[in-house]
Structures are given as structure tokens and as C-alpha cells.
Amino acid sequence: AQSVTQLGSHVSVSEGALVLLRCNYSSSVPPYLFWYVQYPNQGLQLLLKYTSAATLVKGINGFEAEFKKSETSFHLTKPSAHMSDAAEYFCAVSDLADKLIFGTGTRLQVFP
């Protein structure tokens, strides 16, 4: 069965520092992988998705993620954190029945 594991429920960085949010997946077939972001008091919105094209995927707001099959990972990065990046981030994998399986989320705090 498909699943995702997000390492670290909370990540804190200083403004301007590198953001790295970790996601590892388990899938019996080539996966489709997603990162969603949830800003305070809002629903989730798509940051980026991997659909078996380029392994380096660029998303909105300067985020990107790299699909690494050998490591079964899809980590999310941003070179320079901004205060507005403070949110909760969810990794997800599409299962064989066209549904999304979400990770437990990582809350990102950005300090000035």
C-alpha cells in the first residue's frame, strides 16, 4: 500500500535560511507525489506535484522538490525562507484507487 512519512512535525528556521522539509514514500508502483501547504485558518493548496516527468519539480513561491527513487524521497526545499512561508506542509502520494494519502504534516516556523 502507498504511504508517506514526514520526518519532523515541527521545523524552525531563520528568515533567509534554507528550508528543508523531508518526505519519504512507500509505493508498489511508480508514484505520483504532491506537496500541499496550509496557511493559518485556510484550506490546503497545491505547492507542486511530481507526475513522472522531470525529477526536479518547481512549485509556487520559490519551492521545489526532487524525486529520488533510490532514496524513496521527495523532500521540499526553498533556498531562502520568508516570514510568509510559515504554515503547515503536507506531503501526499496518490494511491492505486485515485485517492491521496497524506502525511502527518510539518509545521514550519520562520523567525526574524
Add this chain to the structure above:
Amino acid sequence: DADVTQTPRNRITKTGKRIMLECSQTKGHDRMYWYRQDPGLGLRLIYYSFDVKDINKGEISDGYSVSRQAQAKFSLSLESAIPNQTALYFCATSDRGTSGSTWETQYFGPGTRLLVL
């Protein structure tokens, strides 16, 4: 106007009461979903519908029921609410995509915060 709307946005109810959460969408999508979000558990799928005549149970359907009244409307009911159903509930929609693709983006409503006393 928002593409996916949920009503109510906040609800307090008592144990044993029946309540309904409603979701409407203007995106013209066939697929609709109900999730609940609990701290530390992420989002878990309750029910989903791939078209008006197709309703499926998700990971945690016990204690819930749904109704797909039209392509644009998908309601979630708690037949007899209990305190452990206190959570944040999200509705989402997605397009069918070409050849039934599984990578279509899901679009989420703003959520309904439910408290069961």
C-alpha cells in the same frame, strides 16, 4: 467568490445530535472528497465521490454518511455526533483528468471547525 465553499465554518453541537456539513463547488469538477484533520494525524479521507452516482467509503467512514445531491454539492452527515468527532473537516474537489489520471490537483474548501460536547 471562492471555488469551493463549506457551511457552516464553525459548529458546536452536543453528543447524540445529528448534524450536516455542506460543500458546494463552482469548478465543474466531477470528483469530491471529505476529509477530517486532527493535530498530528494529518488529513484522513472519510468519503469520496467520483460522480453523482458513485459514492465510496474512505479510511474512516464509521459514524459518517454522505449525500451527493448534484455535481456541485456533496454533504457530510454525522448521524449521532460523539466527542471524538471533534475535528476540522475539509471538502475538496478534483477534475477527472485525461484517461482517469491520478495526478489531478485537489482544491480544498476553507474547512468547518466542529466541536462536539
